[in-house]
Amino acid sequence: MSLKPFFAKLFAKIIYRKTQTWANNPIETQHRVFEELIRQAKRTQFGMDHHFDQINTFEDFAKNVPVRDYEGLKPYIDKVVNGEENVLWKGKPLYFAKTSGTTSGAKYIPLTKESMPFHIEAARNAILHYIHETGNADFVDGKMIFLQGSPILEEKNGVKLGRLSGIVAHFVPKYLQKNRLPSWETNCIEDWETKVNAIVEETFDQNMTVISGIPSWVQMYFEKLSQKGKKPVGEIFKNFNLFIYGGVNYEPYRAKFENLIGRKVDSIELFPASEGFFAYQDSQAAKGMLLLLNSGIFYEFIKSDDFFQ
Template structure:
């Protein structure tokens, strides 16, 4: 019997699909409207006055007046907002600050305004509704859903609520989902991540779980604890679990491990949320990439990644992007971020509609020898190397070894295996071969005997979780960088192994 909730979800999905189609079919016009709205709305702010927004009549004017900034560059304005001043970056005061433990500049306070908050909630809702529209599957709305996230407890500072983005979003769960949603408020408020996951296991075991959502590495921890507790695969514990929603990292390195833990394949939806905005979500099950949110109060600019550190890099809008090029993404938003570098690099997989994949971080790369290897390349190399084998990997990170005890320098891969390879050096050779094919600079350095092929260093089981715990970043939205241009992270593993 089809429930009323399931029927209503299908009707709403149809309506949302129609609405999204309108801006998807007019992408450039949609972005032009967003641009005009942002500039005119912020003309009276301190930032708008400092950058002469009143005389901006075109995108070209904007690029002349507003330079590319990262958080450190924007900090003087943010500090005034934190101090309680109004009309600094956007009209009035923000309603929240999403506090993030930035990978590049310590704690960041990212403003969320009454204009930007609804776009975070709508995008997450629309991702699920488009899935219902495409697949016709809506039974899951009758079961229980879990969102592994940070604590919803917020602090107040000068009239502005302060917390983690996932904790802030927890306050916006629609009423019709509140009865279906787990964990309980009390469990969600537990700060210690391991204690919290144990409590979540106890709460969810007797329930009809249909949707599970979170960053893959932390969902993996939850699945492993379920398995340890029951001796069963997750798909046998939760017979109706058929939808996994994730974001924050590339799922591919985890896919084989998850299918093993679950015991069968489940549908998945990839999201691209950040404190700075909800940028994209997967709109089709069989299409690569996520639909860029062009009508969400965010104006996008792009700079080719290999020119980003030039003195005057060329900035373009979606009108001029190409498929398969690695771009640094810049955003201007109705939360008051302007030509802001969020640090991510993206590639377009399609221009009709505009779909992207996250290819890495502009500051997360290895170029100790001029090779400029990025996250997407190391993930693809690992994936290709273990494809068709019994090897499975829990986690890995890569760093340069500049001063080896003997021989040429090399890239050192720190890998935690779920299923170890019989021949570690053969696996290393396959990874290295794939990396050379993808990155011509790396190929030249190996060929020219500047570098020797990569080496793998095994990390004991649970080593990455232990490392994250040791630096106070276990759980929440924290994740290990796939690669670093120094050895700060990997040097910690010598204490753990």
């Protein structure tokens, strides 16, 4: 056995304590985020249009910045996509996360140099909270798979463009690279069924301990594994003990997954989005998730009915 589980537990303890510091001081934490966002965006087009130089309190913010959806922000986003700088944030974004829009076709979400680390740290910290709470860190010696979109990115006016999961693939920490599957070549396959078939072949004989992805993607992977192995996934991967998921409501999938796996495994729910990483499950004893108050996002809570007025 390597020293990785020992160091993982040590790191988990440090991160847990840091998390408790801001989680136990939510108002103060959000106030710091609020002030920093206003300060950094003050000289952008959006900041000047909404009088950021006059915003000192939440009341000032609510008065000057109306709640709106993507369509309301689209004129600004179109400028960013067309190559303009200092529109919503200083300079140009590092990436555009391309998502499927339901009303206006594809949506482009700018990802900045400042925001990218939050996506990586939140996913990492969710796992570290699990380690701290359960004491289970042996899985770090095994193989981990993150089912995700292709990391091959397009380019639009000098800015890389792709699915969020494909973009994040470029930021996997070096200490996970050796344990990470699938291979880069397999991950780059565009056709999803072809890709899953390749992943099954690549992972079938491996010591898989952590499996992560959107439930619909993972379900297809599990079904093909079971077809190949003629037994439940939990028997194929005897050391598989942690399933990480997010992106959709898991409840409609729960019974199917329990049947496909064939035994109990721990799970961690995540709430990632192109706009930001909002929350993760921080305890196995509760179904709720921890709202991430220090991840570069300021939350304004309103009544749902007020949004449509």
